[in-house]
Amino acid sequence: MRWPSPTTVRRLILVVILALWEFVPTTGLLPELFLPSLSKTLTVLWIDRHIYFAALLVTLYEVALSMLIACGLGILAGAVVGGVAALRNLLLPIFSSLYAVPIVILYPVFTAWFGIGSQSKIAFAGIYGFFPVMLSTAAGIRTIDPQFLLAARSMGATLPQLVTRVIIPASLPTVFAGLRLGGALTIIGVVVAEMLTSSAGIGYLVTLNRTILDSPRVFAAILAILVLSIAYYMLARALESRMIVWQSVGRQQKSSAPTSPAAVAAPAAA
Amino acid sequence: MTRTQIIVARLALLALVLGAWEVLPRSGAINPLLLPPLSEVLATLANLLGRPNVHEAVAVTAAEVIVAFIIAVPLGAAAGILIAENAYVGEIFKPMLFYVFSIPKSIFLPMFILVFGIGFQQKVAYAAFTTAFVVLMSATAAVESVRSDHIMVARSYGATQTQILLRVYVPSMMPVLLETLRISMIFNFTGVMIAEMYASRTGIGHLISNWGENFQMPQLFAGVIMLATVAILFNEAVRALEARCSTWRT
Amino acid sequence: MQHLANMRDVQGRADQAAIEVERLSHVYAGADGGVPALQDISMSVRAGRFVVIVGPSGCGKTSLLMMMAGLRHQTEGTILCHGRPIPTPDPTRVGVIFQEASLFPWLTTLDNIEFPLSLRGTPREERRRRSQAMLSLVSLEGFGERYPHELSGGMKQRVSIARGLVQDPPVLLMDEPFAALDEQTRMTMGHELLRIWSTTRKTVVFITHSLTEAVYLADDVLVMSARPGRIIDHIEVNLPRPRTYEMMATDVFGKLRDRIWQQIRRTT
Secondary structure (H helix, E strand, O other), rough: OOOOOOOHHHHHHHHHHHHHHHHHHHHOOOOOOOOOHHHHHHHHHHOOOOHHHHHHHHHHHHHHHHHHHHHHHHHHHHHHHHHHHHHHHHHHHHHHHHHOOOOHHHHHHHHHHHHOOOOHHHHHHOOOHHHHHHHHHHHHHHHOHHHHHHHHHHOOOOOHHHHHHHHHHHHHHHHHHHHHHHHHHHHHHHHHHHHHOOOOHHHHHHHHHHHHHHHHHHHHHHHHHHHHHEEEEHHHHHHHHOOOOHHOOOOOOOOOOOHHHHHHHHHOOO | OOOHHHHHHHHHHHHHHHHHHHHHHOOOOOOOOOOOHHHHHHHHHHHOOOOHHHHHHHHHHHHHHHHHHHHHHHHHHHHHHHHHOOHHHHHHHHHHHHHHHHHOHHHHHHHHHHHHHHOHHHHHHHHHHHHHHHHHHHHHHHHHOHHHHHHHHHOOOOOOOOHHHHHHHHHHHHHHHHHHHHHHHHHHHHHHHHHHHHHOOOHHHHHHHHHHHHHHHHHHHHHHHHHHHHHHHHHHHHHHHHHHOOOOOO | OOOHHHHHHHHHHOOOEEEEEEEEEEEEEEOOEEEEEEEEEEEEEEOEEEEEEEEOOOOOOOHHHHHHHOOOOEEEEEEEEOOOEEEOOOOOOOOOOOOOOOOOOOOOOOHHHHHHHHHHHOOOOHHHHHHHHHHHHEEEOOOOOOHHHHHOHHHHHHHHHHHHHHHOOOOOEEEEEOOOHHHHHHHHHHHHHHHHHHHHHOOEEOOOHHOOOOOOOOOOEEOOOOEEEEEEEEOOOOOOOOOHHHHHOOHHHHHHHHHHHHHHHOOO
């Protein structure tokens, strides 16, 4: 018997999940309170679409700003700390130790300081994304082949030229990985923060409707978040695949970051 | 920079940060209501460590962390090994893994609450759920990190599957396994915290959340320091163990 | 292959050395006084010659080459290229080829070859013209739009050579350029290199570990001692040009190789 192709199996799994989502609740196998049917969820999403759309906008706004912090600062800091040996030896171990602390415990501090509005989410998600992006960029910067710099110097490149014509192009794959990571993490951070203490946003809708036991609306919000994070991931990968030329960049030592569980686990977070 | 120079520099940095934490609120440069001076926070911490309700909360949190870990690790590891070892299963699920990782798993908290209510089981279930994925991913990476040429050599000498498992896989994966456990514990801790802060009546996360809501900043920061210290100590301890086991790793 | 202005200068003063190294020493700074790397090296390379430097590992041959290229500065002594010193790398006077081709993976073959020209702001059309010419010179026509990861090791080194030659420097320095290639490719590349050299009449200083390669390629072989590196022998290879593979089997070839080997053995 020929096994069906993996892609087919994946699609089948998706179909089965959707089917179960629809039929398990409607046939009463699980109470609607625990799992409202897919059709009910979608109906409610459609009815309240203005509310959900407005909430999504708030969330996206918070995600965008926290990405600026997490990716902007994270990539910059990672490039500097990773590139300058003295800083690297001094600071990197400190940062990777700090990574062990669940950043979420700082969120009440941010709500106390900034209130329950967007600011606290942005501050929190910004920091949440900052550390992993910084660590990932610092590691990635080190995979740049130093031979490139030697070759460019031998061709008479000045320092500004070394930076713009060699270092920046060579570090683009790392930067893109940092952007993808940062985006995923800030989405997670914002959603968690909105679920915990908030007055707006899609995460807030989850909590709000849960407390009034309106399961269909809870799941509608969950669905919206699912779509958001998957859409982001697909967008990031599409952009990255344009850079496929550099996937086979030489001198990527096998022992470096990509195969370690730490690097692999980084986006999993909450 | 020599080793001593680095250590001195780090200590200096630490002193600078701690010093700022003390001086800035005291001098009024930062509102001491928002950021209490370090000495006040530490005093509060000492006080809290003596309180029975804090002891209780710590016990609850610790129990959740441990139980969730015990559940998550075997499940995640089994799934991860399956994905790594079985090419067919691997091809099906590996592309999905990346999507799964991008999803904020906290959105499933309401489901756990709906099913389990607010209590020990819900938090453990949620934390185990999130941790299992991390373990899965790390386990896959760990299994795939075993070099195929090592396996080939062992096979060419007639080693049985069990022997290859015990004499090649395990030693090869040992440092990676430790790292896996360390990283998984970080996420496990995070998961428990999120669950406790979201909807719980017990646990340190709940206390912290409460203190935050009531603007009890000294207590809040004391709790943060306590948790951070525990997390970092655990992390460094496992890291030291990892270093011991991985002297042969490049 | 067009002859450019600087070539005529070289030929004008036929007696002026292409490379003149005078009493060069180098000490690496260290915690305890420093490590002497090169000791009192003097050599004179006539224009248009193919000079090969051999020596045991760590003898400083690469350091010497770096200094000739202006990438590193010696602690004592002078290096002159056609009568002028080389304080900073100048690809119009000295082209450098490393063991690793180090082609930039984000650029096509042609873009890689033009890279030095683009650093100097040469107009686009001229850049294209020159890089195409170099591409033909190294027999890689048609591969201009490929990316480095699509090329074999030997092809990458050819692109690296083309890049070194694109500004038509009179001198070419090569640091074990074929060491990372398999033996067969090495032999082909050596043959190619001699063809390119005889067409362009550059002065070449070539470092290698392979004694066969040294005798096959060189007009002159300089043997260096173990650290601190000194020049302990200068062997003139009088085999006729163009060199052929069959020469490798001759007695003369074998004796030359043996002489080099004995020198190296004595010094280690």
